[in-house]
Amino acid sequence: MNCRDFSEIVDSYLSNELLVETNHDVIRHLEHCRDCRELLAERRELRARLKGAVVRADYSQIDPAFAVRVRDELRSKFERPARSFAGMRLAFAGLAVVIIAVIGIALYVLSTRKSTEQAVLPPEATPSNVIIPPEGTQVVPAFLVEVSRDAFDDHKNCALAHKLKERPISLEKAARTVDAVNLGFDRDVMDALRERFGNDAKLIKAHYCVINGRYFTHVVVALANRTTSVLLTKQTDAERDSADPMPCGSDTNLSAACFSSGGYAVFVVSDSLESETLQVANTISGAVARHISKAKVAA
Ligand SMILES: [Zn+2]
Ligand SMILES: [Zn+2]
Incomplete structure (x- = not known):
């Protein structure tokens, strides 16, 4: 493998889409090629930044007005005594919907966080000590x-x-x-x-x-x-x-x-x-x- 070969497959490598043998070729090349190690670090950082931007983007955030409405609704349902059995059933149904929505949002946020973290780490097949240690592992005196x-x-x-x-x-x-x-x-x-x-x-x-x-x-x-x-x-x-x-x-x-x-x-x-x-x-x-x-x- 030479530097041109590597530059063509660097994204597939980061997405862990390469065959095992090709992965080994990449690692062997990276061991003695500083330019390609730097290219890999740049590309990895760029991908992490892009993912981070998506997670932080406005459309990924919970609408604050919606959050306030949910909180007020929950509070009023708990504080107001249920007037009838039917009313209480309705309140519980509403509460269940809110809880499911909150769990869903939490799971979504967790899953996007996790994928951002993974983007920073090298693919599994990569012995990270040979190439560039993921951020945070290098101890600065x-x-x-x-x-x-x-x-x-x-x-x-x-x-x-x-x-x-x-x-x-x-x-x-x-x-x-x-x-x-x-x-x-x-x-x-x-x-x-x-x-x-x-x-x-x-x-x-x-x-x-x-x-x-x-x-x-x-x-x-x-x-x-x-x-x-x-x-x-x-x-x-x-x-x-x-x-x-x-x-x-x-x-x-x-x-x-x-x-x-x-x-x-x-x-x-x-x-x-x-x-x-x-x-x-x-x-x-x-x-x-x-x-x-x-x-x-x-x-
Ligand atoms: Zn190279
Ligand atoms: Zn100065």
């Missing part, structure tokens, strides 16, 4: 989760708006006065991004800034017209180092990917899809690791 909140804040208040309390300083100045790792960080990040994305990657600005008391080496990039932040900060917890890039939470319409290297935590924050943000982190992680070790040798 606690300190990265904690720093990611500041990374989101910095992206919002520094890259997207200009609402920092302290003015940022240049990377050259930060390299002289704070940490040599700042020198040329923007250049190494941009080189890696241009190698992969060509002219779609444009440097907006690079500086050393502080938010919530945390200092970041901050490179702001326009990637295919989306504003993306690459943020580097010194790690306090040096034990959990060298984590590979992984999805690192989301904040409203933003997603983050993070990794740690040589005593630094690195974040990519963007309004792109999680899979795309992760792709950016994968693209720069090697160059960033080399940059950090280079700076340490020079220091």
Whole structure:
């Protein structure tokens, strides 16, 4: 199987419609093909989003007026004493209809929820540990989760708006006065991004800034017209180092990917899809690791 073959059957694969042998071919190909693993992750995410949109859509919701009517009807039937045996029978018949309707709606909601969850998981025949673990199984180290909140804040208040309390300083100045790792960080990040994305990657600005008391080496990039932040900060917890890039939470319409290297935590924050943000982190992680070790040798 080659990449073209895979791209033609990726949807059948996700729908678990392939023969067992073909499934095995797919898994063998995915084991050594990163491009197709990324394609699979993107397609899986897209399908989950589409399903989610249907479940959340207006026509899938219970009409609030209907809900109020049902509640009032139930209440009046219970509170009003039945005037006759026939009236009581009528009330019970009405109640039975309402209960059946409520159970039906609950079952429907449950079944759509379940199918949304299933869409995120790989097909049964797939050994998920070989390919991409379903969301939630990858454990993000606690300190990265904690720093990611500041990374989101910095992206919002520094890259997207200009609402920092302290003015940022240049990377050259930060390299002289704070940490040599700042020198040329923007250049190494941009080189890696241009190698992969060509002219779609444009440097907006690079500086050393502080938010919530945390200092970041901050490179702001326009990637295919989306504003993306690459943020580097010194790690306090040096034990959990060298984590590979992984999805690192989301904040409203933003997603983050993070990794740690040589005593630094690195974040990519963007309004792109999680899979795309992760792709950016994968693209720069090697160059960033080399940059950090280079700076340490020079220091
Ligand atoms: Zn491939
Ligand atoms: Zn900044």
